Amino acid sequence: MKKGYDVNTLKLWKKENDDILSSGSPHETLGFSKDKNYLELPAFIQNYIIKKYELNSIEQVPDIKKKLLRRNVLIVDAQNLLKNCGTLTDLKQAIEEIKSFLNKRGGSIGRIGEHYLILSPSSNIKIAN
Incomplete structure (x- = not known):
């Protein structure tokens, strides 16, 4: 039997929905991780x-x-x-x-x-x- 990979566990080139920020915010576009809360940056930096x-x-x-x-x-x-x-x-x-x-x-x-x-x-x- 030939060894193969389970398509569901191998993620090489495709982002899964859980990996993508769902808000469509600039943070997503700029590649920020959703692990950190970038919305807590002071307003003088954001605007x-x-x-x-x-x-x-x-x-x-x-x-x-x-x-x-x-x-x-x-x-x-x-x-x-x-x-x-x-x-x-x-x-x-x-x-x-x-x-x-x-x-x-x-x-x-x-x-x-x-x-x-x-x-x-x-x-x-x-x-x-």
Whole structure:
């Protein structure tokens, strides 16, 4: 008689229903185990939103600050500022104002490629440069 494996006891590539979190939550999507209760994380860690933001003029800096205060991580497209007759000096001034604002609150700023900045409003989200 040929040795075989019982299909019911061997789980190689297929997740069983018991192994999958049934809530469809981000924790499931990110691969967190259901053994730990990740819902007990403090609210200041859980409630951030990542948004894209088009920077077209230096007058938008106060709006960027408001969005950061509302717990938004912003990915800022800065190339439109230069396309819309803004100067490199305007862009540097806007970045310095945002950087100063973030430093006072423990946030951070980083560059993504040639045209994008990423802005974190909190010391809980660090950006490695």
